[in-house]
Amino acid sequence: MAKFFAITIVVIAILSAIPILRHTWVAPEDISTHGHMIDEQMSETMVEAGISFLAAQLILALFIWQFSNRGSDAKIKSFPGGARALVMAALLLVGAEVLALGVFGVKAWANVYLTPPSANAMPIQVQAGQFAFYFRYPGPDGKLGPIHPELINEGAQDFYGLDLEHDPDSRDDIVTAEMAIPVNKEVHLLMHAKDVGHSFFVRELRVQQDFVPGLDVSLHFTATKVGKYEIVCTQLCGLGHYNMKAYLEVLSPQDFDDWLKKQQAMQ
Amino acid sequence: MHDMSAPAAHHHAPPTSFIRKHVFSLDHKVIGKQYYALALVAALCGMVLSWLMRIHLGWTNVAIPGLQLLSKNGAPGGVMTPEYYLQLMTMHGTIMVFFVLTTAPFAAFGNFFLPIQVGAEDMPFPRINMSSFWVTFLAFVVLMSAFFVGDGPTLGGWTQYAPLNSVGAAAGPGQGLGVVLWMTSIALFCVGQLLGALNFITTTLDLRVKGMSLMRLPLTAWAWFITSCMGLTAFAVLMPACILVILDHVAGTSFFVPSNSVINDQVLPHSGGSTLLWQHLFWFFGHPEVYIAIIPGIGIVSHILITNMRKPMLSQRVLVASMGALAVLSYMVYGHHMFVSGMNPVSALAFSFPTLVITIPATIIVLIQVFSLYGSKLRINSASLFALGFISMFVSGGVTGFFLAQPSIDIMLHATYFVVGHFHMVMGVAAMFGIFAATYFWFPKMAGRMMNETLGKIHFWLSFVGTYCIFMPFHYLGIAGNIRRYSSFPDDFLQPLIPVHRWITVAALITGAAQLIFLYNLIHSRFWGKPAPDNPWEATSLEWSTATPPPGDNFGGKHPVVYHDPYQYGVQSSVGDYLMQTSPEQVKTEHEEK
Numbered sequence: 001m002a003k004f005f006a007i008t009i010v011v012i013a014i015l016s017a018i019p020i021l022r023h024t025w026v027a028p029e030d031i032s033t034h035g036h037m038i039d040e041q042m043s044e045t046m047v048e049a050g051i052s053f054l055a056a057q058l059i060l061a062l063f064i065w066q067f068s069n070r071g072s073d074a075k076i077k078s079f080p081g082g083a084r085a086l087v088m089a090a091l092l093l094v095g096a097e098v099l100a101l102g103v104f105g106v107k108a109w110a111n112v113y114l115t116p117p118s119a120n121a122m123p124i125q126v127q128a129g130q131f132a133f134y135f136r137y138p139g140p141d142g143k144l145g146p147i148h149p150e151l152i153n154e155g156a157q158d159f160y161g162l163d164l165e166h167d168p169d170s171r172d173d174i175v176t177a178e179m180a181i182p183v184n185k186e187v188h189l190l191m192h193a194k195d196v197g198h199s200f201f202v203r204e205l206r207v208q209q210d211f212v213p214g215l216d217v218s219l220h221f222t223a224t225k226v227g228k229y230e231i232v233c234t235q236l237c238g239l240g241h242y243n244m245k246a247y248l249e250v251l252s253p254q255d256f257d258d259w260l261k262k263q264q265a266m267q
Numbered sequence: 268m269h270d271m272s273a274p275a276a277h278h279h280a281p282p283t284s285f286i287r288k289h290v291f292s293l294d295h296k297v298i299g300k301q302y303y304a305l306a307l308v309a310a311l312c313g314m315v316l317s318w319l320m321r322i323h324l325g326w327t328n329v330a331i332p333g334l335q336l337l338s339k340n341g342a343p344g345g346v347m348t349p350e351y352y353l354q355l356m357t358m359h360g361t362i363m364v365f366f367v368l369t370t371a372p373f374a375a376f377g378n379f380f381l382p383i384q385v386g387a388e389d390m391p392f393p394r395i396n397m398s399s400f401w402v403t404f405l406a407f408v409v410l411m412s413a414f415f416v417g418d419g420p421t422l423g424g425w426t427q428y429a430p431l432n433s434v435g436a437a438a439g440p441g442q443g444l445g446v447v448l449w450m451t452s453i454a455l456f457c458v459g460q461l462l463g464a465l466n467f468i469t470t471t472l473d474l475r476v477k478g479m480s481l482m483r484l485p486l487t488a489w490a491w492f493i494t495s496c497m498g499l500t501a502f503a504v505l506m507p508a509c510i511l512v513i514l515d516h517v518a519g520t521s522f523f524v525p526s527n528s529v530i531n532d533q534v535l536p537h538s539g540g541s542t543l544l545w546q547h548l549f550w551f552f553g554h555p556e557v558y559i560a561i562i563p564g565i566g567i568v569s570h571i572l573i574t575n576m577r578k579p580m581l582s583q584r585v586l587v588a589s590m591g592a593l594a595v596l597s598y599m600v601y602g603h604h605m606f607v608s609g610m611n612p613v614s615a616l617a618f619s620f621p622t623l624v625i626t627i628p629a630t631i632i633v634l635i636q637v638f639s640l641y642g643s644k645l646r647i648n649s650a651s652l653f654a655l656g657f658i659s660m661f662v663s664g665g666v667t668g669f670f671l672a673q674p675s676i677d678i679m680l681h682a683t684y685f686v687v688g689h690f691h692m693v694m695g696v697a698a699m700f701g702i703f704a705a706t707y708f709w710f711p712k713m714a715g716r717m718m719n720e721t722l723g724k725i726h727f728w729l730s731f732v733g734t735y736c737i738f739m740p741f742h743y744l745g746i747a748g749n750i751r752r753y754s755s756f757p758d759d760f761l762q763p764l765i766p767v768h769r770w771i772t773v774a775a776l777i778t779g780a781a782q783l784i785f786l787y788n789l790i791h792s793r794f795w796g797k798p799a800p801d802n803p804w805e806a807t808s809l810e811w812s813t814a815t816p817p818p819g820d821n822f823g824g825k826h827p828v829v830y831h832d833p834y835q836y837g838v839q840s841s842v843g844d845y846l847m848q849t850s851p852e853q854v855k856t857e858h859e860e861k
Contacts (some may be wrong), residue, residue: 001649001724002645002647005647005652005655007304007730008731009659012659012732012735016663016735016739017674019743020743024743025743025744025746025747025764026746026769027679027746027747027748028747028748028760037675038675038676038678038679041675041676041742042670042676042679045670045673045676046668046670048669049666049667049669049670050666052662052666052669053662053666054635054665056633056662056666057659057662057663059638060535060637060640060655060658060659060662063637063638063641063643064640064645064655067355067576067640067641067642067643067644067645068645068646068647069644069645069646069647070644070645072644074644075642076577076578076642076836076837077641077642077643078578078581078641078642079581079639079641079642080639081579082582083581083582083585083635086581086631086634086635086638087585087631089634090627090631090634091627094626094627094630095627097669098623098624098626098627101623101669101672101673102619102620102623102673104512105619105673105674105675105676106616106675107657108672108675109612109615109616109673109675109678112678113612113615113674114612114613129529129613130438130439130530135589149527149534150530150531150534152529152532153532154532155532161529175447182534193528194528194529195430195434195438195528195529195530196430196431196434196438196528196530197428197429197430197431199607199682200831201682201747201750203679203760206678206679207678208607208678208679209607209609210607210608210609210683211609212542212543212608212609213430213524213525213528213542214525214526214527214528214540214541214542215525215542215543215609217609230758230759232750232758234681234682234683234750235424235428235682236353236423236424236428236431236752237431238350238431238438238439238442239348239349239350239353239422239439239440240349241349241353241752241753242349242752242753242755242756243349243757243759245758247503258316267474
């Protein structure tokens with residue numbers, strides 16, 4: 001039984017690795033300027049974690065195969081290097097791995113979160129509420145008017161509670177249920193939660209960020225490929241969480257201008 | 268016969284009434300069994316909930332016969348609604364994390380065996396010990412009562428993020444009374460754990476018998492001691508956090524709800540709260556909780572493997588130090604759950620580094636366990652199979668921690684099935700394998716009868732292969748971007764992944780059914796199993812030096828005296844290749860630790 005167990009461990013380890021090696025299930029194509037750094041970090045980690053996984057399982061299987069159910073006259077032995085060698089190996093190998101991942105991993109993170117958006121990044125506000133996203137573009141004046149929570153009236157399509165009468169900045173704001181951005185143009189996304197926690201996740205853009213009620217957070221990114229992509233909520237927000245999504249359309253600059261004008265006309 | 272010192276003065280008289288003997292017992296052994304029974308009932312509930320969830324995820328619109336009886340509104344005609352899915356999911360996570368993974372390896376086995384392993388006749392505070400169980404039992408009743416009152420249990424997940432947990436019924440079914448019941452239950456659970464931790468710590472420090480120095484404690488005793496120190500600090504943070512949420516519901520406070528939140532076009536009457544405060548408080552408990560669930564397993568598996576290898580681990584001290592390092596570091600890494608939460612992004616880097624570093628003591632533990640197999644005379648039985656299975660699972664779940672420790676990769680994997688696969692393997696299934704190993708190993712001492720080995724091995728094979736069939740694909744789903752906590756997958760992108768979900772569902776149903784073999788074995792062996800000898804595994808620690816089952820005061824009115832380290836195997840003594848801790852016999856050993 002012990003030998004069969006050892007073989008089972010080996011078979012499971014190899015079968016587990018095959019879908020990874022064959023890229024059976026992979027993340028969707030990256031369409032951002034920063035995503036390649038995340039993908040490279042992911043690949044490096046996969047190599048290191050994969051080697052650790054296979055090595056540990058195979059050694060476990062080998063020792064089970066070799067040292068189980070030995071006769072009563074078999075002699076007990078100790079691993080030659082003893083605990084000291086193992087501790088040193090863990091400190092050196094895992095320590096080096098930890099340092100490498102920790103240091104190189106900072107680069108990708110810093111690019112998304114520790115670098116401010118450029119001065120000409122296009123501001124777009126997104127508000128998340130149970131269970132929809134609404135997007136707001138500042139219009140020709142380049143300014144977003146203030147939100148008045150007490151004026152929010154979804155029945156009247158006023159998702160942000162804008163006071164058009166008293167807030168001149170709000171008058172040209174464009175509110176949409178879908179998000180469109182121009183390709184190769186940096187976007188500065190201003191995130192506002194209306195009720196509870198939500199999240200903004202676009203797999204292809206390699207961005208995921210929670211909305212925090214009471215705290216406006218922001219993201220910045222540049223999309224590099226025209227297309228239509230899903231925006232989904234990844235923070236459990238209530239009964240309709242599984243269905244909370246919107247679409248992101250990455251358009252050519254001309255198409256984006258046309259789209260924005262069309263949306264403005266519909267306000 | 269082993270040497271015994273002067274008679275022990277047992278500090279509570281043997282019980283005479285049925286109530287004192289079996290219900291409100293002061294005996295740590297009965298309390299340990301009560302915890303085990305509670306964990307068993309909880310595990311069955313949690314498993315059935317997971318079956319229901321998996322069926323829904325594979326075939327969203329299928330009617331599950333009888334489900335409408337549990338909730339008419341949650342499952343009209345037996346078809347689960349999205350909100351009811353979330354309610355069942357919340358209960359599954361809560362039951363499993365608190366009432367199974369914390370209760371069984373720590374409270375159940377720790378209660379039964381810690382006092383015996385240190386040579387004590389009981390815990391120092393038997394009434395507090397009894398209270399800790401009954402408070403925990405009450406916590407379970409309060410939690411389960413949510414199924415039958417109001418609009419059902421909370422749907423906010425086992426992490427109960429703010430402000431969904433605080434804004435009340437307007438946020439969805441179960442978010443009013445359901446949340447209050449959840450918070451009450453968990454606050455009570457914390458009280459139970461704090462009382463338990465108090466007893467565990469004092470038992471270990473103050474009740475060790477003559478000769479039982481700290482380094483002569485078995486690895487299980489060390490694991491329970493370290494875990495109880497963690498419990499004392501972690502549950503002490505979660506309990507007030509739960510109370511603050513209850514106050515937000517019933518007293519009009521706003522600890523976790525900020526100003527200007529709008530639900531149903533109404534501005535909520537709250538202001539000034541912080542949603543991230545809850546996450547900090549919760550994860551300051553939540554990450555140590557992972558180790559509260561797994562460190563007893565590490566101790567149990569080491570203890571069982573040593574007995575079955577017939578040789579000690581390569582280093583007892585390194586294992587103890589590594590478990591201690593895990594415990595300390597676990598408080599410094601909790602922020603890795605919050606990389607994309609809106610927390611300051613510089614903090615993410617500060618939490619990332621210790622998260623990567625914690626893999627070092629974890630790796631040392633695995634290396635010591637695996638390389639100790641070298642040159643051993645490994646006995647294969649149900650207990651050792653599950654112990655070896657634990658190592659395999661712990662490795663598989665552990666290596667995926669490398670990914671989640673890095674904030675940049677977390678951008679892609681956060682809130683996906685990759686995370687679900689990771690924690691199910693490393694703290695869920697691994698800990699469960701530890702519980703099973705412990706059950707097969709200690710059942711003879713606890714029940715006085717042997718378990719059926721053939722059924723135990725069938726149980727192991729189905730569980731081991733089944734677990735990989737369930738949880739490896741979780742990782743693939745996560746890499747592809749499959750989001751967790753979705754009751755179905757209407758997104759275009761997720762549609763092609765549904766066949767994988769169906770595979771997982773079938774594997775989960777079969778693996779779950781295999782647990783019924785364990786249940787049958789447990790109950791059948793309890794009444795009709797072969798009577799167990801005092802030391803069936805030829806083991807060395809104190810629990811095997813007393814009668815089976817142990818007498819009320821554990822050692823028949825005497826304090827044992829300890830002469831040796833806990834794991835004197837591979838020696839030539841008068842009884843065989845081992846020497847019990849209580850044996851005054853001196854033998855030559857090649858395994859003295861430098």
